[in-house]
Amino acid sequence: MATREKLVEVKNLKKYFNMGKGQMLKAVDDVSFDIYKGETLGLVGESGCGKSTTGRTIIRLYGATDGSVTFNGEDVHGKKNKAKLKEFNRKMQMIFQDPYASLNPRMTVKDIIAEGIDIHGLAKTKEERLQRVHELLETVGLNKEHANRYPHEFSGGQRQRIGIARALAVDPDFIIADEPISALDVSIQAQVVNLLQKLQRERGLTYLFIAHDLSMVKHISDRVGVMYLGNLVELTESDTLYNEPLHPYTQALLSAIPVPDPELERSRERIILEGDVPSPVSPPSGCRFRTRCPHAMDVCAKVAPKWQEAREGHYVACHLYDEELKEN
Amino acid sequence: MEHILEVKNLHVSFDTFAGEVQAVRGVDIKLNKGETLAIVGESGSGKSVTSKSIMRLIPNPPGRITEGQILFQGKDLAKYSERQMQQVRGSEISMIFQDPMTSLNPTMTVGKQIMEGLRIHQKMSKSQATARAIELLKLVGIPNAEARLKQYPHQFSGGMRQRVVIAIALACNPKILIADEPTTALDVTIQAQILELMKDLQDKTGTAIILITHDLGVVANAAQRVAVMYGGQIVETGTVDEIFYKPKHPYTWGLLASMPKLGASDTDLIAIPGSPPDLSDPPKGCPFAARCPHAMKVCVDHMPDHTEVSGSHKAACWLLDERAPKVEKPVEASVGGAR
Amino acid sequence: MSKRENYVNDELFQPAQIDSHKSEKIAGPGLSFWQDAWIRLRKNKSAIVGCIILLVLTILAVFGPYMNEYSFSEQKLTRANLPAKVPVIEKLGIMDGTDDMGNDMYEMKGLEEGTYFWFGTDGLGRDLWTRVWQGTRISLYIALLAAAIDMVIGVAYGGISAYYGGRVDNVLQRIVEILVGIPNLVVVILMILVLDPGIISITVALTITGWIGMSRIVRGQILKLKGQEFVLASRTLGSSDNKIITKHLIPNVMGVIIINTMFTIPAAIFFEAFLSFIGLGLQPPIASLGTLIEEGYRNMQIFPHMMIYPSIIISLIMIAFNVVADGLRDALDPKMRE
Numbered sequence A: 001m002a003t004r005e006k007l008v009e010v011k012n013l014k015k016y017f018n019m020g021k022g023q024m025l026k027a028v029d030d031v032s033f034d035i036y037k038g039e040t041l042g043l044v045g046e047s048g049c050g051k052s053t054t055g056r057t058i059i060r061l062y063g064a065t066d067g068s069v070t071f072n073g074e075d076v077h078g079k080k081n082k083a084k085l086k087e088f089n090r091k092m093q094m095i096f097q098d099p100y101a102s103l104n105p106r107m108t109v110k111d112i113i114a115e116g117i118d119i120h121g122l123a124k125t126k127e128e129r130l131q132r133v134h135e136l137l138e139t140v141g142l143n144k145e146h147a148n149r150y151p152h153e154f155s156g157g158q159r160q161r162i163g164i165a166r167a168l169a170v171d172p173d174f175i176i177a178d179e180p181i182s183a184l185d186v187s188i189q190a191q192v193v194n195l196l197q198k199l200q201r202e203r204g205l206t207y208l209f210i211a212h213d214l215s216m217v218k219h220i221s222d223r224v225g226v227m228y229l230g231n232l233v234e235l236t237e238s239d240t241l242y243n244e245p246l247h248p249y250t251q252a253l254l255s256a257i258p259v260p261d262p263e264l265e266r267s268r269e270r271i272i273l274e275g276d277v278p279s280p281v282s283p284p285s286g287c288r289f290r291t292r293c294p295h296a297m298d299v300c301a302k303v304a305p306k307w308q309e310a311r312e313g314h315y316v317a318c319h320l321y322d323e324e325l326k327e328n
Numbered sequence B: 001m002e003h004i005l006e007v008k009n010l011h012v013s014f015d016t017f018a019g020e021v022q023a024v025r026g027v028d029i030k031l032n033k034g035e036t037l038a039i040v041g042e043s044g045s046g047k048s049v050t051s052k053s054i055m056r057l058i059p060n061p062p063g064r065i066t067e068g069q070i071l072f073q074g075k076d077l078a079k080y081s082e083r084q085m086q087q088v089r090g091s092e093i094s095m096i097f098q099d100p101m102t103s104l105n106p107t108m109t110v111g112k113q114i115m116e117g118l119r120i121h122q123k124m125s126k127s128q129a130t131a132r133a134i135e136l137l138k139l140v141g142i143p144n145a146e147a148r149l150k151q152y153p154h155q156f157s158g159g160m161r162q163r164v165v166i167a168i169a170l171a172c173n174p175k176i177l178i179a180d181e182p183t184t185a186l187d188v189t190i191q192a193q194i195l196e197l198m199k200d201l202q203d204k205t206g207t208a209i210i211l212i213t214h215d216l217g218v219v220a221n222a223a224q225r226v227a228v229m230y231g232g233q234i235v236e237t238g239t240v241d242e243i244f245y246k247p248k249h250p251y252t253w254g255l256l257a258s259m260p261k262l263g264a265s266d267t268d269l270i271a272i273p274g275s276p277p278d279l280s281d282p283p284k285g286c287p288f289a290a291r292c293p294h295a296m297k298v299c300v301d302h303m304p305d306h307t308e309v310s311g312s313h314k315a316a317c318w319l320l321d322e323r324a325p326k327v328e329k330p331v332e333a334s335v336g337g338a339r
Numbered sequence C: 001m002s003k004r005e006n007y008v009n010d011e012l013f014q015p016a017q018i019d020s021h022k023s024e025k026i027a028g029p030g031l032s033f034w035q036d037a038w039i040r041l042r043k044n045k046s047a048i049v050g051c052i053i054l055l056v057l058t059i060l061a062v063f064g065p066y067m068n069e070y071s072f073s074e075q076k077l078t079r080a081n082l083p084a085k086v087p088v089i090e091k092l093g094i095m096d097g098t099d100d101m102g103n104d105m106y107e108m109k110g111l112e113e114g115t116y117f118w119f120g121t122d123g124l125g126r127d128l129w130t131r132v133w134q135g136t137r138i139s140l141y142i143a144l145l146a147a148a149i150d151m152v153i154g155v156a157y158g159g160i161s162a163y164y165g166g167r168v169d170n171v172l173q174r175i176v177e178i179l180v181g182i183p184n185l186v187v188v189i190l191m192i193l194v195l196d197p198g199i200i201s202i203t204v205a206l207t208i209t210g211w212i213g214m215s216r217i218v219r220g221q222i223l224k225l226k227g228q229e230f231v232l233a234s235r236t237l238g239s240s241d242n243k244i245i246t247k248h249l250i251p252n253v254m255g256v257i258i259i260n261t262m263f264t265i266p267a268a269i270f271f272e273a274f275l276s277f278i279g280l281g282l283q284p285p286i287a288s289l290g291t292l293i294e295e296g297y298r299n300m301q302i303f304p305h306m307m308i309y310p311s312i313i314i315s316l317i318m319i320a321f322n323v324v325a326d327g328l329r330d331a332l333d334p335k336m337r338e
């Protein structure tokens, strides 16, 4: 991995939502990370911690409050002319969480998949368009006969594959997958994950894979970032994250996941976190995790921990590692 | 062993626009005193319908129990009148649902909702019920119980609401608690809290629990016995160890193989191809035949019987017939050895 | 076991060739939303009866006035206040031109044999059949026009308000709130005072606040839809606002729009009748169902026929529209699907 080329660079990204009455909901608050070409970066965290907002801000569905996103060296949020914007839309695509809400119920599968083809004029004739749709259906493991059907006739897993075909239609380089398997059954999840991995191998795709299920994220990702209440708290290689989690939240998250192995479950020591995630409208001062952190210290309430590279390629935001860093 | 609940050959159908949906097709369940039985299976396999049938909460129309018995302490609940069932619900058998947001009444204080059952079923006085409600809230780990009683559900977080729901369910010391995906809507860290709480409470009260889930991790964590459902039928039952370490049914193999292993190095997941059967036109033979890699000619037209593997372990698969070719469980389906 | 062995022979324990893709096959024809809705509607008997009634009434409203030789404004006091008389049916003892006492009014007025006024005549001797259908036509015309204008304004207003959101939404909603605050009747009366009563002024009066209901419904729907993932997906593909509105939003609110319109039409008919009844409606000689009922009401004791026929027709229209709208709602409401 010597020559890793950055595809996406997220720097100090912030996205606040105005809740009225002068209240700001800090959905994403100062998040920085890079995504390298050809890799899969996983993003995990509990619901409401800002994963989707991060993904949606990267792809310009939301305007950023502050910070920057660079794609292939170009500023995503900067002003662009129409042609540039279109090109950008082709290169970056998104797969959504809810298989029931992500397909327009009034359109046939053919028209859904061909939407990108139409917008970007990727097919000259009707036959070519149909040909492309058939190819895409086949790529995602459906067949031609499905082209004239309506979404409500498909199961969740099949719909999710239609969503993938729609994203693939414009031949993107980078795909943001926002919890693409959360709504699916275990046996169907594997179908979709395998499909995503196969596509990555064949097309050299780069993924930002968002999920709350750490085991699946670990399986599919090269590196994993952990979010808590709008902050990124840890980011590293997925094996390292699993074997040597540094941040107390990551440790708790890992230990909270029940594994399908009764013997292990019986013997496992669990870190059970107290309480719930605080509201992102009024997050705790200093470290946002301090209200639930078993290692919280005085400094944690006063100073927000810095996002720093504690070990090589292993980023963490926690005061526990301040000392270690100073020594190095 | 004493069965506190025995469901025999339960069939439940729904009359819908598209015809009759046979949601549950011959389910047998035995629940022992004080144990946790997990029912796993994918969406639409009939888990919720089975549990709602036990509580007789299937809306009629469109739903109806077409066949079978539900023996609770020897009496057949399937024959009970609505009146009689009201005596049972909430006091002998209680149920908690997936969504803590919708299972509480938003216009009533939490205290009132906990006390409701106590006043009706146990004929408690107001002060007795209040005392018990406070005790219950403390039991489910809600601090500052006295003040919390007077609050409304929207003032509680998701995890706390599920705790309240559990408190309500346990108020009258039921013999059976049916929990339909009690943690699915919650985050993992909260799920860990709730699972821990449920185990803790079971130790204290000895309530038998039917835990419905699609998460095999939750099963391994919380259950002693497991029933695997597919296409409206139970395809395999056994103790957790039997199901996880010595599964006999190809569907169980498939489920285990399609889970990523947190500890192990990456191998490709083995997906089960295809999708579950359409229960408005259920297959004649084995429900899994269309997706089973070991399917034989017999599977297509003939329903396999439940074959006993050990005293506590049964599976409904033709592979267990002595005439079938010997097929071993694939390695991908093995769990353990992770560390 | 032994029973099983009878029908399950060893040969059956051979691997079966099963194509797992088969389980991905979808049975049955692929129906679009509209085809599906049509099938549902067809199964709804009362809605079909409602449709037929509406069809018949519409045909009569168009052709009814030409079915006899009388014009709607031709007055002749010599034949005033005649009850209904219809050939053939008169033999049954009803609609035979007699009053309550059994006197043949036609004979008493000295009309020649073979004169028939199917719904009788009014106080000025105008043929009621012609006038009733003429009135139905005008009532329907006003209602349809009002509903169409409501629909256009309401959909555009609600759609823009919801789709652009933010400040636009804020301003537009404040305006709506102000409009809603003014009592409907006051607005209408002012309008009619300014514009002189007539078809156009009544239509304008009806629409001036009528579109608000539609705009609110559409706004609610669009607000819900625009955050849905399929709309987001379209935006990430680079769709223009136009495309999103026409391809994704409108088709998904169409059902609600249709249902709502079907409920506004009878409401508009009724409101027009009400205005006419309190004297704010059309001026003679033009008639609408409302003015006919009002005229009939004045002589209800002596000449009940003048009020009965237009009342029956307006009731039929109201019931039929409501039944059809109900049927459409059942057929189109996505919650009822699956």
Ligand SMILES: Nc1ncnc2c1ncn2[C@@H]1O[C@H](COP(=O)(O)OP(=O)(O)OP(=O)(O)O)[C@@H](O)[C@H]1O
Pocket (backbone or CB within 6 Å): B014, B015, B016, B021, B022, B023, B041, B042, B043, B044, B045, B046, B047, B048, B049, B050, B059, B062, B063, B214, B279
């Ligand atoms: N009220 C109803 N009307 C018609 N069909 C129903 C109704 N309730 C359930 N069904 C059908 O019964 C079958 C079993 O449903 P059930 O809710 O038991 O599934 P489940 O195993 O609990 O799934 P999940 O994991 O999604 O909760 C499904 O095919 C479902 O569509």
Ligand SMILES: Nc1ncnc2c1ncn2[C@@H]1O[C@H](COP(=O)(O)OP(=O)(O)O)[C@@H](O)[C@H]1O
Pocket (backbone or CB within 6 Å): A017, A025, A026, A027, A045, A046, A047, A048, A049, A050, A051, A052, A053, A054, A280
């Ligand atoms: N459009 C929006 N308007 C207001 N608040 C929002 C919006 N989208 C997300 N949020 C809030 O931002 C926070 C992060 O949300 P999200 O990114 O969806 O979380 P995740 O995907 O991690 O579950 C949540 O508190 C959520 O309620």
Ligand code: SF4
Pocket (backbone or CB within 6 Å): A247, A248, A249, A287, A288, A289, A290, A291, A293, A294, A295, A296, A297, A300, A305, A317, A318, A319, A320
């Ligand atoms: S900074 Fe302090 S409170 Fe935050 S995670 Fe580290 S030790 Fe815990």
Ligand code: SF4
Pocket (backbone or CB within 6 Å): B249, B250, B251, B286, B287, B288, B289, B290, B292, B293, B294, B295, B296, B299, B304, B316, B317, B318, B319
């Ligand atoms: S009965 Fe046949 S099809 Fe069913 S699981 Fe067993 S081998 Fe597979």
Ligand SMILES: [Mg+2]
Pocket (backbone or CB within 6 Å): A048, A051, A052, A053, A179
């Ligand atoms: Mg999300």
Ligand SMILES: [Mg+2]
Pocket (backbone or CB within 6 Å): B047, B048, B049, B180
């Ligand atoms: Mg269920």
